[in-house]
Amino acid sequence: MYPCCTRRRFLAQSAAATGAVALGSRPLLAAPVPLGDKPAEMTIARWTGAKDPAPAQIKEIAVKLTEQAIAGLGGLKRFVKQQDVVWVKPNIAWDRTPELAANTNPDVVATIVRLCLEAGAKTVKVGDNPCNTAKLTYENSGIAAAARDAGAKVVFLDTTRFRKVDIKGEQVKLLPLYPEIIEADLVINVPVVKHHVLAKATLCMKNYMGVMDDRQKFHQDIAACVADLTRYMQPRLCIVDAVRALMAHGPRGGKLEDVKTLLTVAAGVDIVALDAFGAELMGKQPQEIGTIVAGEKAGLGKADYRRSALRELSVS
Amino acid sequence: MSRRRGWTAARARRLVQLAALALFVALFLAARESRGWAADWAAKLFFLLDPLLLAATFLAAHAVPLLLLVSLATLVATVLLGRVFCGWFCPLGTIHDAAGWVVDRVWPNRKRRDHWSPWQRTKYYLLAAMLVMALLGVRAACVFDPLVLLYRSATTALMPAAQWMIEDSSTAVYQAAEEHVAARAVSAVTEPSYAMFREHVFVAPQQAFLGGGLILAVFVALVAANAFRRRFWCRYLCPLGGLLGWFAWRPWLRRATAQATCNQCDLCAMKCHGAAAAPGGEQWKPAECFGCLNCTDACARESMTMTVAPPWRPDPQAESVDLSKRAMLAAMAGGVVGACTLRITPQGRQRTPAAELIRPPGARPEREFLARCLACGLCMKVCPTGGLQPALFEAGLEGLWTPYLVPRVGYCEYNCNRCGEVCPTEAIEPLTVAAKQQVQIGLAAFDTTRCIPYAYARNCIVCEEHCPIPDKAIYFVEVEVPQRDGGKRTVLQPHIDAEKCIGCGICENKCVFRDQPAVRVRSANETRDPKNRSVLPGETGPY
Numbered sequence: 001m002y003p004c005c006t007r008r009r010f011l012a013q014s015a016a017a018t019g020a021v022a023l024g025s026r027p028l029l030a031a032p033v034p035l036g037d038k039p040a041e042m043t044i045a046r047w048t049g050a051k052d053p054a055p056a057q058i059k060e061i062a063v064k065l066t067e068q069a070i071a072g073l074g075g076l077k078r079f080v081k082q083q084d085v086v087w088v089k090p091n092i093a094w095d096r097t098p099e100l101a102a103n104t105n106p107d108v109v110a111t112i113v114r115l116c117l118e119a120g121a122k123t124v125k126v127g128d129n130p131c132n133t134a135k136l137t138y139e140n141s142g143i144a145a146a147a148r149d150a151g152a153k154v155v156f157l158d159t160t161r162f163r164k165v166d167i168k169g170e171q172v173k174l175l176p177l178y179p180e181i182i183e184a185d186l187v188i189n190v191p192v193v194k195h196h197v198l199a200k201a202t203l204c205m206k207n208y209m210g211v212m213d214d215r216q217k218f219h220q221d222i223a224a225c226v227a228d229l230t231r232y233m234q235p236r237l238c239i240v241d242a243v244r245a246l247m248a249h250g251p252r253g254g255k256l257e258d259v260k261t262l263l264t265v266a267a268g269v270d271i272v273a274l275d276a277f278g279a280e281l282m283g284k285q286p287q288e289i290g291t292i293v294a295g296e297k298a299g300l301g302k303a304d305y306r307r308s309a310l311r312e313l314s315v316s
Numbered sequence: 317m318s319r320r321r322g323w324t325a326a327r328a329r330r331l332v333q334l335a336a337l338a339l340f341v342a343l344f345l346a347a348r349e350s351r352g353w354a355a356d357w358a359a360k361l362f363f364l365l366d367p368l369l370l371a372a373t374f375l376a377a378h379a380v381p382l383l384l385l386v387s388l389a390t391l392v393a394t395v396l397l398g399r400v401f402c403g404w405f406c407p408l409g410t411i412h413d414a415a416g417w418v419v420d421r422v423w424p425n426r427k428r429r430d431h432w433s434p435w436q437r438t439k440y441y442l443l444a445a446m447l448v449m450a451l452l453g454v455r456a457a458c459v460f461d462p463l464v465l466l467y468r469s470a471t472t473a474l475m476p477a478a479q480w481m482i483e484d485s486s487t488a489v490y491q492a493a494e495e496h497v498a499a500r501a502v503s504a505v506t507e508p509s510y511a512m513f514r515e516h517v518f519v520a521p522q523q524a525f526l527g528g529g530l531i532l533a534v535f536v537a538l539v540a541a542n543a544f545r546r547r548f549w550c551r552y553l554c555p556l557g558g559l560l561g562w563f564a565w566r567p568w569l570r571r572a573t574a575q576a577t578c579n580q581c582d583l584c585a586m587k588c589h590g591a592a593a594a595p596g597g598e599q600w601k602p603a604e605c606f607g608c609l610n611c612t613d614a615c616a617r618e619s620m621t622m623t624v625a626p627p628w629r630p631d632p633q634a635e636s637v638d639l640s641k642r643a644m645l646a647a648m649a650g651g652v653v654g655a656c657t658l659r660i661t662p663q664g665r666q667r668t669p670a671a672e673l674i675r676p677p678g679a680r681p682e683r684e685f686l687a688r689c690l691a692c693g694l695c696m697k698v699c700p701t702g703g704l705q706p707a708l709f710e711a712g713l714e715g716l717w718t719p720y721l722v723p724r725v726g727y728c729e730y731n732c733n734r735c736g737e738v739c740p741t742e743a744i745e746p747l748t749v750a751a752k753q754q755v756q757i758g759l760a761a762f763d764t765t766r767c768i769p770y771a772y773a774r775n776c777i778v779c780e781e782h783c784p785i786p787d788k789a790i791y792f793v794e795v796e797v798p799q800r801d802g803g804k805r806t807v808l809q810p811h812i813d814a815e816k817c818i819g820c821g822i823c824e825n826k827c828v829f830r831d832q833p834a835v836r837v838r839s840a841n842e843t844r845d846p847k848n849r850s851v852l853p854g855e856t857g858p859y
Contacts, residue, residue: 095730133349135350156514156515158487158521159522160484161490163494198775198777198781198808216828221774252781254785254786
């Protein structure tokens with residue numbers, strides 16, 4: 001059971017839960033730790049409306065899910081201070097269209113941009129270090145247009161501008177990082193849930209590989225390297241896009257058959273917990289994923305996300 | 317320079333020249349990895365106006381790319397007005413004019429030798445040799461077409477030089493601004509302008525071309541030749557000028573000198589761009605005249621005018637360039653020798669496909685490709701990764717400066733078909749993206765003495781994750797590799813599926829080895845050459 005539980009609390013909670021069931025109020029049961037009105041540390045927003053929505057509808061659903069997941073954490077005002085410069089870091093790796101789920105959903109990104117600006121951010125920048133030609137990737141992923149429309153500054157990372165930074169990792173010491181990102185007041189990590197041959201799943205932690213250059217070597221010891229980078233980045237807010245997930249042939253994909261429409265968005269402050277949740281979406285045990293194990297070992301978070309202050313939301 | 321004040325014909329001509337040069341530059345900058353404001357036909361507009369390219373493609377490849385028929389308009393204009401294309405429109409001609417203008421200012425008192433020289437006949441002989449070569453199927457001399465030469469020089473030499481300067485200077489300012497507050501004021505200006513260049517002008521970051529120095533040297537030498545003779549290239553060498561000269565033997569627009577008032581001061585000849593005016597006025601050579609109108613402007617006694625007369629009325633003041641039959645025959649024989657020279661090597665005979673010669677997707681079979689490709693550099697200009705490079709000897713001497721993919725510099729982008737879309741002679745066929753994704757341009761192979769999971773028993777997978785084929789042309793086999801200490805390590809060793817690999821080269825480009833990638837693409841299995849298809853297709857494909 002939960003370490004915080006005393007017998008008295010357990011009895012009280014059981015009574016409350018029984019009462020709630022009797023009254024037909026389900027959310028209390030869903031949350032293992034009753035949160036009341038307190039902001040959660042992690043939220044999972046799932047679509048429970050009409051099954052198999054049309055593509056046009058998925059756009060609306062993505063917006064709603066993102067709004068709800070963020071609202072469940074207490075809104076972006078919790079993270080964004082007035083006049084902050086925020087860098088939204090989606091996965092914009094591949095020259096693929098949104099339906100193929102090789103990049104973060106553009107509507108999720110656009111919603112985050114809008115909420116950041118509403119929360120008082122001075123500037124919201126969106127950018128990544130793509131694997132394909134940056135201009136084609138930014139456009140075809142749909143993210144450049146969506147982010148621009150939402151009021152973001154879309155930034156192309158310049159290969160000559162990376163700065164060698166001592167990240168004091170166990171495996172990685174000097175790493176070329178993008179100054180504009182690490183100097184932002186807040187970096188919001190917005191990965192898409194994807195299959196990856198080596199890491200088995202690519203989620204929040206691995207998404208940080210977009211702030212660096214010269215990353216090819218990372219794969220030889222991916223778990224340790226990604227954990228080092230994550231520790232340096234000090235994640236404060238991650239939002240996992242599982243509106244569509246790429247279940248096979250990742251991380252680049254390219255076939256609609258490999259894409260599963262999960263209509264889920266999760267947000268939280270514990271990067272390891274979110275990665276564990278993402279791994280489960282992929283049908284994997286979190287302990288199978290090297291980056292999650294390494295992240296937990298490095299003290300970056302707890303994989304057992306059900307034990308955190310979790311709020312699960314049904315959106316319809 | 318005109319002595320008259322106000323609006324003169326020569327000044328109007330200079331304005332038109334500048335406008336044409338500006339159009340050339342604008343279309344050059346608009347030719348990019350995705351279609352901008354300029355349509356594809358506009359991107360290749362200047363080539364479409366070049367009748368020499370039409371003639372060479374027709375003779376060498378027995379093909380008439382429809383859009384190239386536009387160049388007949390240039391011929392019509394030449395028949396009516398003379399070589400106005402050279403004097404009013406050709407952007408390379410304008411650059412030569414500008415260079416001559418600079419030379420005159422730097423070196424005002426040099427002895428001018430601007431009268432007709434019999435050596436100006438050279439260009440007609442060169443043209444004859446070139447057309448004979450084309451008739452024998454060798455189109456290689458087209459690399460010296462003026463528009464091709466200018467476009468290639470601009471793409472592979474001038475633009476990369478400008479890009480280097482802009483990129484590195486703004487980066488220097490940017491880095492200085494991190495440490496010195498004073499530099500921040502400068503970077504506040506340079507950063508936005510650099511961003512404009514990066515996003516709206518440059519195609520690939522740090523775009524550069526192999527052997528660009530040689531192309532630049534040729535270009536600089538030709539421009540510098542203006543110090544020796546004004547418009548040296550146009551008068552002595554330009555094959556397009558020669559072709560237009562043939563069509564300008566008796567233009568409707570003619571020069572007429574009033575003998576009564578002419579005092580044979582020679583001002584007109586001194587100002588003549590094409591050295592078409594005979595010393596002492598009166599006589600002129602229509603085939604050499606660019607229609608620049610300097611002579612009528614320069615004449616202090618206004619005894620020289622342009623008139624219009626139908627071609628059946630002879631022009632008593634016109635002179636022929638007097639090509640010699642003997643020299644012409646020698647030139648044509650030279651063309652045969654030239655064609656033979658380009659074909660005497662095994663590569664020229666195409667007995668052995670070159671391993672490194674990875675042609676762009678949609679490129680025709682090598683013989684036909686060479687018969688069409690102008691080496692203009694338009695495909696290299698628009699290639700989004702900058703991977704298309706000018707060949708030096710990779711394709712034999714005949715394939716000088718033709719495009720080939722160098723994956724270490726840049727790979728072939730899966731969703732891109734720009735090279736075929738912009739090719740003016742369809743040497744690279746315009747394929748749809750879906751069709752282009754089926755074309756194999758080569759085959760990747762692992763160097764297992766370097767590849768990390770083979771040679772060093774660690775996982776890597778960079779090549780596999782970048783492979784653009786939805787089903788992946790790279791697959792893994794899990795293998796236990798013995799270690800130095802007697803233990804074993806399990807790694808994923810990559811393999812190539814020869815049926816699926818299209819040779820795009822992203823694996824080679826992204827390989828962790830930068831000096832010599834451990835996976836390399838060679839031209840084997842290219843769709844366009846059945847003889848170079850080495851690996852039998854599997855059960856699914858017919859042989």
